Amino acid sequence: MSDHKTMTLTLIVWRQKKANDPGKFETYTAKNITEHHSFLEMLDCVNEDLIHTGKDPIVFDHDCREGICGMCSQVINGAPHGGQDRTTVCQLHMRKFKDGDTIYIEPWRARAFPIIRDLIVDRSALDKIIQAGGYTSCHTGGVADGNAILIPKPVADEAMDAAECVGCGACVAGCPNGSAMLFTGAKVSQLAILPQGKGEAATRVKNMTNTMTECGFGNCSNHYECMAACPKGINVKFIARMNREFIKALIV
Amino acid sequence: MQLTSSSIGRKILMAITGQAMVLFAVVHLLGNSSIFGWLNGGINAYAEHLHSMPLPIIIGFRLALLAMVCVHIWFGIQLTIENRGGRPQQYAVKSTQKATFASENMIWTGSLLALFLVYHLAHFTFQVVNPETAALKNLVPLHNEMVPNVLGMVVAGFKNFFVSFIYAGAMVALFLHLSHGIQSFFQTMGWSCDKSQPILVKLGTLVALGLFLGYATIPLTIFAGILKG
Structure with a gap:
C-alpha cells in the first residue's frame, strides 16, 4: 500500500x-x-x-x-x-x-x-457588494405554486451556473488587478437571468458595480485569470452579461 | 456620469475608442496597400484622392481620430494606475494561467504606439523628419496634374534601416496590443458568450496578425529593394 x-x-x-x-x-x-x-x-x-x-x-x-x-x-x-x-x-x-x-x-x-492574520483575509467587501443589490426586494406574497412562474430549463440552468459561485474570492486573488468582476458578474447574472430579478436589474448592476469600485477592487482588463482560479468554474461570460446589463441600464 | 466615472463605463469608452482605431487601422492599411500598384497611379493617386476631399470632412475626421486617441490614452492611464493599486503586493511566485504577455503589457505596447504615432505624423503627415523628401515640396505629374510625391517620400524614408526598423518594431507593438484589444472589445461590450469568447480571442489575434503582416510588408519590401520608387 x-x-x-x-x-x-x-x-x-x-x-x-x-x-x-x-x-x-x-x-x-x-x-x-x-x-x-x-x-x-x-x-x-x-x-x-x-x-x-x-x-x-x-x-x-x-x-x-x-x-x-x-x-x-x-x-x-x-x-x-x-x-x-x-x-x-x-x-x-x-x-x-x-x-x-x-x-x-x-x-x-x-x-x-x-x-x-497569516493566511486569513477580510472578505467582507464581497458582502458589501451583495448588500448593494444582490437580492430581489419585490413583494412575493405567499408561497407560490412550484410552476407558477414558468422558467425554461436552459434559463434555469444558466442562472444556476452563475449561482454556483461560493464567494471565496479566488477570482479577486487571481486577478492581477484585484478586480471582483467575476464575483459581481455571477451575482448580477444569477438574478438578471430569472424573471424575478429582472425588475431591479438596472439599479442592481449600477449599485453593485459602484460598490465594487468603492471597496477598492480594481477594474477588469480581460486577462481571464479569474476564470482559471475559480473553484466553481464560473465562466467569464457572466462578466460579459453584466457588461450588457450595465449598457442596458445606461440606455434605459 | 456613469460612462466616465464607473468601472465598466470607462472600459466601454476604452473599448469603443480602441475598436474605432482598429477600424481606422484596417482602412488605413487598405489605402496604403495602393503602394503595391493595384490602384491606377498608386499611393500618389490615393493620397490625392484623400486630400481632394472637402476640408471640413478632412478636419472633422482628424479631430474625431484625435479625440479617440485622447480618450483612449486618458482612461488607459487612469485605469492602469487604479488596477496596479488593486493588488498592492505581488505574490512570491508568479503563476498566471490565462493572462498573456500581450494582456499584461497593454500600457507599454500602447505607450510605444503613442510614441510611434507622434513620429509617424511628424514623418508622413507634417513631413518634418526629412524635409528634403517631403511629398508636399516634391510634386510629380499624375493624370495631367501635379500632385505630391508620396511614393518618393515613403521609399526615401524606408530605404533607411533605422526608419524601417522603427516602423516594423511599432507594428510588433500593434500586433501585441490588438491581439488582446480586439477580443477585449467584444467581452467589454458584452457581445460574447462561453462559445464565442475563445473564437473571438483567436479571430482578434488573426486580425492583429493580418494588420502586422500588412503594415510591416511596406517598409520591409522597400528596404529589401523589392518595391522601388
Missing part, C-alpha cells in the same frame, strides 16, 4: 501577526505527509508540530472541508486554491505534490482584502 510512503515538504508560509504588521515568509518542514492528506490536513499536521514546540500555529480560514463553502483561501505556488481545476484548497490533495517539494503559501492578495 502506498499509505506507508510519506513525504517531507518545505513550506514557505506568509506569517503576519495582525493587519498592520509588515509580515514575512517563514520556512517550515512538513513531515510524515501521505498522498491522502488534503492540503489543509497537511497544514493541521504542521500546526500540531508547531504547537508541540510552543510556537504559534499557522492561522488559516476553513470550514466545510468538502469544497462547497468557499471559506478556505490560500494562494499555493502563486495559484489561488493551488491551481487544480475546479478545486478548493480543502479538496486539493497531497498526491499532487512530490516528496521534497517546496511550496509557497500566501494569503489572497488584493487591496480590498486586508490581511487579518
Whole structure:
C-alpha cells in the first residue's frame, strides 16, 4: 500500500501577526505527509508540530472541508486554491505534490482584502457588494405554486451556473488587478437571468458595480485569470452579461 | 456620469475608442496597400484622392481620430494606475494561467504606439523628419496634374534601416496590443458568450496578425529593394 510512503515538504508560509504588521515568509518542514492528506490536513499536521514546540500555529480560514463553502483561501505556488481545476484548497490533495517539494503559501492578495492574520483575509467587501443589490426586494406574497412562474430549463440552468459561485474570492486573488468582476458578474447574472430579478436589474448592476469600485477592487482588463482560479468554474461570460446589463441600464 | 466615472463605463469608452482605431487601422492599411500598384497611379493617386476631399470632412475626421486617441490614452492611464493599486503586493511566485504577455503589457505596447504615432505624423503627415523628401515640396505629374510625391517620400524614408526598423518594431507593438484589444472589445461590450469568447480571442489575434503582416510588408519590401520608387 502506498499509505506507508510519506513525504517531507518545505513550506514557505506568509506569517503576519495582525493587519498592520509588515509580515514575512517563514520556512517550515512538513513531515510524515501521505498522498491522502488534503492540503489543509497537511497544514493541521504542521500546526500540531508547531504547537508541540510552543510556537504559534499557522492561522488559516476553513470550514466545510468538502469544497462547497468557499471559506478556505490560500494562494499555493502563486495559484489561488493551488491551481487544480475546479478545486478548493480543502479538496486539493497531497498526491499532487512530490516528496521534497517546496511550496509557497500566501494569503489572497488584493487591496480590498486586508490581511487579518497569516493566511486569513477580510472578505467582507464581497458582502458589501451583495448588500448593494444582490437580492430581489419585490413583494412575493405567499408561497407560490412550484410552476407558477414558468422558467425554461436552459434559463434555469444558466442562472444556476452563475449561482454556483461560493464567494471565496479566488477570482479577486487571481486577478492581477484585484478586480471582483467575476464575483459581481455571477451575482448580477444569477438574478438578471430569472424573471424575478429582472425588475431591479438596472439599479442592481449600477449599485453593485459602484460598490465594487468603492471597496477598492480594481477594474477588469480581460486577462481571464479569474476564470482559471475559480473553484466553481464560473465562466467569464457572466462578466460579459453584466457588461450588457450595465449598457442596458445606461440606455434605459 | 456613469460612462466616465464607473468601472465598466470607462472600459466601454476604452473599448469603443480602441475598436474605432482598429477600424481606422484596417482602412488605413487598405489605402496604403495602393503602394503595391493595384490602384491606377498608386499611393500618389490615393493620397490625392484623400486630400481632394472637402476640408471640413478632412478636419472633422482628424479631430474625431484625435479625440479617440485622447480618450483612449486618458482612461488607459487612469485605469492602469487604479488596477496596479488593486493588488498592492505581488505574490512570491508568479503563476498566471490565462493572462498573456500581450494582456499584461497593454500600457507599454500602447505607450510605444503613442510614441510611434507622434513620429509617424511628424514623418508622413507634417513631413518634418526629412524635409528634403517631403511629398508636399516634391510634386510629380499624375493624370495631367501635379500632385505630391508620396511614393518618393515613403521609399526615401524606408530605404533607411533605422526608419524601417522603427516602423516594423511599432507594428510588433500593434500586433501585441490588438491581439488582446480586439477580443477585449467584444467581452467589454458584452457581445460574447462561453462559445464565442475563445473564437473571438483567436479571430482578434488573426486580425492583429493580418494588420502586422500588412503594415510591416511596406517598409520591409522597400528596404529589401523589392518595391522601388
